[in-house]
Amino acid sequence: STRIAATATAPATVPPESRSQERRLMHRSLTESPYEVISASGSYLHLSTGALILDGCGGAAVAIIGHGNEEVMAATVAQMQKVSYVHTLSYTTSSAEDLANFILEVSPGGFQHGLEKAYFCGSGSEANDAALKLARQYFYEKGEPQRKFFVSRAQSYHGNSVASMSVSSNLPRKVPYQDILMRNVSFVSPAYAYQYQRSGETEQEYVARLIAELDAEFQRIGPENVISFIAEPVVGATSGCVAAPKGYFAGVRKLCDKYGILLHLDEIMCGMGRTGTYFAFEQENVLPDIVTIGKGLGGGYAPVAAVLMSSKIVDTLRAGSAAFNHGQTYQAHPVTCATALAVQKIVRRESLVQRCALMGMLLSKLLMDTFSGCKFVGDIRGRGLFWAIEFVRDKTTKETFSTSCHFGYNFQQNAFKLGLAVYPGAGTVDGVRGDHVIIAPPFTTSVVDLG
Numbered sequence: 001s002t003r004i005a006a007t008a009t010a011p012a013t014v015p016p017e018s019r020s021q022e023r024r025l026m027h028r029s030l031t032e033s034p035y036e037v038i039s040a041s042g043s044y045l046h047l048s049t050g051a052l053i054l055d056g057c058g059g060a061a062v063a064i065i066g067h068g069n070e071e072v073m074a075a076t077v078a079q080m081q082k083v084s085y086v087h088t089l090s091y092t093t094s095s096a097e098d099l100a101n102f103i104l105e106v107s108p109g110g111f112q113h114g115l116e117k118a119y120f121c122g123s124g125s126e127a128n129d130a131a132l133k134l135a136r137q138y139f140y141e142k143g144e145p146q147r148k149f150f151v152s153r154a155q156s157y158h159g160n161s162v163a164s165m166s167v168s169s170n171l172p173r174k175v176p177y178q179d180i181l182m183r184n185v186s187f188v189s190p191a192y193a194y195q196y197q198r199s200g201e202t203e204q205e206y207v208a209r210l211i212a213e214l215d216a217e218f219q220r221i222g223p224e225n226v227i228s229f230i231a232e233p234v235v236g237a238t239s240g241c242v243a244a245p246k247g248y249f250a251g252v253r254k255l256c257d258k259y260g261i262l263l264h265l266d267e268i269m270c271g272m273g274r275t276g277t278y279f280a281f282e283q284e285n286v287l288p289d290i291v292t293i294g295k296g297l298g299g300g301y302a303p304v305a306a307v308l309m310s311s312k313i314v315d316t317l318r319a320g321s322a323a324f325n326h327g328q329t330y331q332a333h334p335v336t337c338a339t340a341l342a343v344q345k346i347v348r349r350e351s352l353v354q355r356c357a358l359m360g361m362l363l364s365k366l367l368m369d370t371f372s373g374c375k376f377v378g379d380i381r382g383r384g385l386f387w388a389i390e391f392v393r394d395k396t397t398k399e400t401f402s403t404s405c406h407f408g409y410n411f412q413q414n415a416f417k418l419g420l421a422v423y424p425g426a427g428t429v430d431g432v433r434g435d436h437v438i439i440a441p442p443f444t445t446s447v448v449d450l451g
């Protein structure tokens, strides 16, 4: 009954008469049709079937202020009336400049002490691609052109474009493209205590083991050849809201500093307040060199993502070519930036990041009270309004169900029938552990919605 099984048993050819009935939009699946949403407001989606769905995941943790916000719509229209588009080769707009100022001001240390500039593009994948190129350019201009390698982690997701997929280890999605992906990427273990901390091993010992593994990987490649280490501070779609054990990111930062390797944190899913602080890395006491954000930045009202970069990088480029020639037609688009700025102003004015932290406590209690006693629930974890339930076949061995019985997908489908949308994760599809669903409602969610 899973999606995977349905796809595998689909007929290879479809008769012309039923083909002409098919929708013309290329969907993710050629055999299953998605539901049509006719309107959306607050935390609810209205389907063409008449069903009302409580959006418990905001798509994939995107909708941070809920749907249909009129203030955001007004700001979008106002920007369209002012300037709908200009090319960044010759022009800038106040909406793009203001959004950059806003994001850097809420980042730890402010732009004077931490992240100095922001580059805006249309999706998380694009942001990560830009970040990989930026990191490479940093070393190129610094006189270290031999640095060609990226180190990432197993069970990570950084996007679907060729470069961002190359640094991801979402295996099933990569299979057909493996031969055209970048080869200068390697992977170390995820920091995923529930599944991989050994019995009898303390948290400190587990962290030391992970850092030693990363060090060994840097040594294998030659640390002087490594550009950056890429990681999600709280891992989203590949294992379900997994925060690293205490001290892990501090250890990673120390190791990167030792070898001059850049630390690139991917906060596309966990950033912009989702974990109860603007950036998830604030809870780890580290400052990255590069951060990528997306999803919550535009809250679903605009396709917008960003690369935030530290002064160290900006200074090197300034002293070198004085350029970042990663020009894209829709880079820093005035309307998407104005829309995102309107979303972010609402978040700040209504203290929604703080609200996210508070509502998160309530959500975690509700999830624990409701599900922790269930036979197949192995772990319930998260931060802020970013929570996951991990399903296991056996609570002692923590083994997952087989691929043909993906519990997360089944849970999602059954919850949907009851009128609740949750986001299912990779888990067993990957051949690895972490069969889960994510619950990530808007920060504006009410106590009634959560109940």
Ligand code: PLP
Residues within 6 Å of the ligand: 060, 122, 123, 124, 125, 126, 128, 157, 158, 159, 160, 232, 236, 237, 266, 267, 268, 269, 270, 294, 295, 305
């Ligand atoms: N990085 C992370 C951590 C993500 O969760 C995602 C999307 O789910 C991406 C990158 C890719 O973003 P997009 O789908 O906007 O290209």
